[in-house]
Amino acid sequence: MNIKRLGRPAVVAVAAALVLSSCAANEGTAPAGDAPTETATALSGTLNAAGASSQGSAQETWTASFQTANPDVTINYDPTGSGAGRESFFAGGAAFAGSDSYLKDEELAGEFAMCAPGTTAVDLPVYISPIAVIFNIEGVTELNLDATTLAQIFKGDITVWNDPAIVALNPDATLPATNITAVHRSDDSGTTKNFADYLNQVAPDVWTEKPADTFPFQTGEGAQGTSGVVSAVTTGVGTIGYADASRAGDLGVAKIKVGDEFVQYTAEAAAAVVAESPMVEGRAANDLAISLNRKTTDPTHYPLVLVSYAIVCTDYADAKVGELVKSYVGFMASDEGQKEAAASAGAAPLSAELQTKVADVIASIK
Known part of the structure; x- marks a missing residue:
């Protein structure tokens, strides 16, 4: 079991000692949206993340699959809640945050300890439920x-x-x-x-x-x-x-x-409901926060829905951390990852259009 109830000080301490290493087995890495395979990349290290407990069941499945394909990787996802996950990410205790609410404007204007100086974080939808x-x-x-x-x-x-x-x-x-x-x-x-x-x-x-x-x-x-x-x-x-x-x-x-x-x-x-809702206005093109319109009167829709995000750096201070985040979050948002979340947690897979947008942003992570 790799979903762990770590206290926030422990998470920060572990993340401070985060050591990742990777080497290309075939002189390249798999595209961000592809499922991880040992023949495409050889990753090793520990990745600590925290946040939304809603993602808990999906994270259990994603973690198991990713670690099976990458046996030298350990993924620790601490389902402390969206607010605590974001705080841990801000402070550098988590390499990414799971959050059922996207970053507020004032949060985007702040600093992110894991991100390279002068860069920011973005919201990537990975789980709809x-x-x-x-x-x-x-x-x-x-x-x-x-x-x-x-x-x-x-x-x-x-x-x-x-x-x-x-x-x-x-x-x-x-x-x-x-x-x-x-x-x-x-x-x-x-x-x-x-x-x-x-x-x-x-x-x-x-x-x-x-x-x-x-x-x-x-x-x-x-x-x-x-x-x-x-x-x-x-x-x-x-x-x-x-x-x-x-x-x-x-x-x-x-x-x-x-x-x-x-x-x-x-x-x-x-x-x-998600498919018919617009993106939040005033955001960078690579920030995929969704403004949910819940006022539908169409009984084929269920407006009490959440979109849960992976909040990630666009450019990590440690490129090795960025590489592992890119691979793991890319798997979460991939066809295989979305199908696994649907099977294990009853989640709704991302639409093809949204999945393409997410994959494009993940591919640019450094």
Whole structure:
């Protein structure tokens, strides 16, 4: 198992001692988007990365495949959450960060310890997944929610399961008079930011707070990481939470209202929203941050979706670090890597157009 719960000081210490070596077996290296092969390159060393826990299942698969093809490489991905991953990357404790939210303008204007002086970092989408609204309510197996009601639940305005607003959306269900425990992320989380962005776009009169990695209200119950939210919902009574769909397990999953229908998540429905969303304005051409449009009324779409990024340097201070990042992140975004994430985590593969854009940027990493 190479997904490790390292403390941030430990990550920084390990990364400070990062030693990478590579040699061309055939006088060249594989293209960035290709799956890694020992005949194309011979890599060795340790690569430390940290960030989004949503990527956890996919990272387990990617790590295993990459290390099988490159047995002298060790990949350590620490799923501490998007916020902690970005901080570790800024400080030089991670060679790249996994993040469910792209870099803010003020973050882009800062310095990145791993990057060559005078250069910056970019956001590369590598993982697309629905966010599941998970619940555990005795006697209830199906649940319909619209954005307004969901926002009221997590804001603390609706506090019992048989509230008239929930009953109206679920006329065939027997909803108990149980208190609602709404479980949110206690750590800075890109999943929280995506969840809040959906509510802010679709139910702005209720969810008035600007989307951020930090949950904005002093309500409900906080839990650390995706696994913490899933555990709290599983073991609690009358609980509801939000998590990457790959971690929903056997919990109940609510349908959300899109247009006039209640929609169950699928990878394809989530990918459709991403495909129709524009890039964030004002960014460099090689920064592929996506501005998700969640206001669709098309029931073939699932707007409660996250795009998770690999945040990488365009030019690494240590070229050997850059070479290993280029190879590993290139594998994550490749056809093979995307298929493996789909199989292991139910992720939606990048579209052909987006995959080409990502591969072009990865090919330029130094």
